Amino acid sequence: MIGEVENDGKKASETPEKIKELLKEFQDILPDDLPNELPPYRTHQHEIVEEPGSKPTFRAPYRLSPAELTDMKKQIEYLLAKGLIRPSTRQSKKNKREDQKELNKNPPVILPDPERDYVIEADASDQAVGAVLMQDQGNGLQPIAYLSKKLHGAELNYPIHDKEALAIIIAFKAWRCYLEGRRTTVYTDHCSLKYLKTQPNLSRRQVRWIDFLETHFHYDIVYKPGHKNKADALSRPAHVAAIQVEGMNPLLKGLFTHGYAIDPEISLAEKRHLLQWDSDIAYRKGSTKIWVPNYPPLRQLLLEEYHDVLYAGHFGSNKTLTGIAKHYYWPHLAEDVQKFVTSCDTCQRMKSSKQKKAGLLQPLPVPEQPWQVVSLDFITGLPPTSSGHDAILVVIDKFSKMGHFIPTHTTARTEETAQLFVRHIISQHGIPTTLISDRDPKFTSKFWKELMSLLGTKLAMSSAYHPQTDGQTERLNQIVEQLLRAACKDDISKWDLHLPVLEFAYNNATHAATGQTPFFLCYGRHPLTPQKPTTPATVQPAHDFITTMHQLWDRTHKRLLDIQQQQKRQADRHRNDHTISVGDQVLLDTRNLDISHLPSKLRPRFCGPFLVEAQVTPVTFRLRLPATWKIHNAFHVQLLKPYRDPNTIFVGRQPPPPPPVLVQNEPEYEVESVLAHRRRRNGTVELLIRWKGYDPSEDSWVSETDMGNARRPLHDYLVKQGVTSTTQL
Structure with a gap:
């Protein structure tokens, strides 16, 4: 003023x-x-009226353009979401100013000299690219500018070769004002880019990039390993640091030290400059991964930590390898992880198989004439009729596909079933040479086997829990049930009265496999029906009739063979041949076993291992099962899985089950726990025992009177049941 x-x-x-x-x-x-x-x-006052609730802005305007500001905001939001940065919690700017003073003692960048050549180091990651522009002005290479850019859209889908090339293109475009007219050396950690200009096959994108570079710049592309490339740091998160050896468990560090001392491969790796040492721990050169010596106890310990422990999850080979390879390295690591995981006892028992079905299809021989090979099965679960029938005995001829539907009852004894077979089959069609059935007690009984032996018939039974052996009868059962549902929709209590008519309907229908009706293949004529028009009867000479029938049977036999081979080719596309042989140890699928004390979702998928005693057929094997198992011991290969013993590759990985203890010169096994109980008809209480150190497949029922020296597990079970004595169970 x-x-x-x-x-x-x-x-x-x-x-x-x-x-x-x-x-x-x-x-x-x-x-x-x-x-x-x-x-x-002035006679009047001037003022600025503020909107209610508004506040004046106290920040300086941002100097970036709107597009640049938007891009920066996106990058900050991305880094915040990934947890790579966080809002500052500094209470004062004093420390920041002190840091800046120290940094500014050596200027981070220099001004470019237009008379000197330039150097670019470029690199790319999955999400971004980065580059550094440098120049040697007498003090070695010093940075002039830095560049980083997040990839967007289709750029994220580029192959790694094109992402690395894109980093170079972006750098040349950003620093074009400096680089035009001067020689530029480009360093990249992608070796194949050295041949970018000379490679024979180029995509349109690569042609555009090369045209841009050749038109405006003089440049050379030189390979430099990633750990020597300064731009590599721009694509590497700051939190990825070397493992702190000081924090390593002393016991683990001692194993490393001992392993380095006895491993002859360490000195060889040092001669080849593959190692770098820090605090007596070897690292793979140019990496933060610890080099694990060839010391089996140490490598097995690391594999167990990344696979066997609870927090490792017992995952497969890929996830286990990914986890351990983050921090450790040794030659053939992937191969060792594969062997370790595939031989894991827990994984073999608990995980379902994801492989193709084992065992190629083994078709049964095709018969040459009707009623030579017969298949039979039962349909049960039907409502009782006034005649006492609640089941159907289904018999089918494998050649003509003719079927007989015989009403019976589920309580019928083996002798009654044999009488039905003689009355309805043998009396009309003769004695078959082969009889195929499932493992129903009526067919496995001694009486039935002796009857078939006297009649001269071969008894072919399906393997345990594999009804595909008798697949044709299983399919016919479905057809019979379908016919019954349609015929008995009004009154289901008289379904047995409809069976003769339904049998006629089935046998008078053309079968897809033979192209003929079962009636015609058996008798050489079609039966009379109300719909059939009346025609003059013609009598064919006997010789011609026999010739015609044999020709028909030959054509049918050939057709069945062709269909069978076609079905085999189709089925084998989804199957693998097995490698099981006699003497192997195998695991048995538990889907058909009665393990009632375990819920289905949590029960082991396989049990065992069991010894293969014999090969019954190319795809059926007889196993040595525990004496307490009351099931047939022949199983299809689809229910078996080769067992890989963990101790074969990794010695001492899993201890064998403990031997029995001699008590008064009698061997006794230690009881781990009592799982369940049951009461027999005679009043005896039996307990389901889990034996200490043994697989759950060895669980067995033991009488209470045999629990002599195992009263503690029994007492614990009674307390859990809320009773004081087995008489109260």
Whole structure:
């Protein structure tokens, strides 16, 4: 101000002496007509009216363009979401200023010299690219500028070769004003880019990039390993650091030290400059991964930590390898992980098989004439009729596909079933040479086997829990049930009265496999029906009739063979041949076993291992099962899985079951726990025992009176059941 205003604001006083001296000193630059008083006082006030609830802005305007600001916001949001950065919690800027002072002692960048050549180091990751522009101005290579860019859209789908090339293209476009007219050396950690200009096959994208580079720049592409490439740090998260050896378990570190001392491969790796040492721990050169010596106890310990422990999850080979390869390395690591995981006893028992079905299809021989090979089975679960029938005995001829539906009851004894077979089959069609059935007790009984032996019939039974052996009868059962549902929709209590008519309907229908009706293949004519028109009867000579029938049977036999081979080719596309042989140890699928004390979702998928005693057929094997198992011991290969003993490859990985203890010269096994109980018809209480150190497949029922020296597990079970004595169970 030049003058001072009086209190009323209307009259200016004289200019102060200090101001006069200042005006006199600078009179050569001040105007001559300088006013000696303030402007006239305004009669009204000026003000800015704020909107209710609004606040004035106290930040300086951002100097980036809107597009640049948007891109920066996206990058910050991405880094925040990934947890790579966080909002600052610093209470003061003092430390920051001190850090900046230290950093500024050596300038991080230099100004470019247009008379010197340039150097670019470029790199790419899955999500972004980065580059550094440098120049040697007498003090070695020093940075001029840094560049990083997040990939978007289709760029994220580029192969790694094109992502690395894209980093170079982006760098040349960003620093084009410096690089045009000067020689530029480009360093990349992708070796194949050295041959970018000379490779024979180029995509359109690569042609555009090369055209851009060749048109505007003089450049050379040189390979440099990633750990020596400065731009590699721009694509590497800051939190990825070397493992802190100081925090390693002393016992584990001792195993490493001992392993390095006895492993001859360590000295060889040092000669080849593959190692770098830190605190007596060897690292793979250019990496943060610890080099694990060839010391089996140490490698097995690491494999167990990344696979067997509870928090490792017993995952497969790929996930286990990914986990251990984050921090450790040794030659053939992937191969060792594969062997370790595939031989894991827990994984073999608990995990379902994801492989193709084992065992190629083994078709039964095709018969050459009707009723030579017969298959039979039961349909049960039907409502009882007034005649007492609640089941159907289904018999089918494997050649003509003719079927007989014989009503019976589920309580029928083996002798009654044999009488039905003689009355309805043998009396009408003769004695078959082969009889195929499932493992129903009626067919496995001694009486039935002796009857078939006297009749000269071969008894072919399906393997345990594999009804595909008798697949044709299983399919016919479905057809019979379908016919019954349609015939008995009004009254299901008289279903047995409909069976003769339904049998006629089935046998008079053309079969897809033979192309003929079962009636015609058996008798050489079609039966009379109400719909059949009346035609003059013609009698064919006997010789011609026999010839015609044999020709028909030959064609049918050939057709069945062709269909069978076609079905085999189709089935084998989804199957693998097995490698099981006699003497092997195998695991048995538990899907058909009665393990009632375990819920189905949590029960082991396989049990065993069991010894293969004999090979019954190319795809059926007889196993040595525990004596307490009351099931047939022949199983199809689809229910078996080769057992890989963990101790074969990794010695001592799993201890064998403990031997029995001799008590008064009698061997006794230690009881781990009591799982369940049951009461026999004679009142005896039996307990399901889990033996200590043995697989759950060895669980067995033991009488309470045999629990002599195992009273503690029995007492614990009674407490859990809320009783004090087995008589209360």
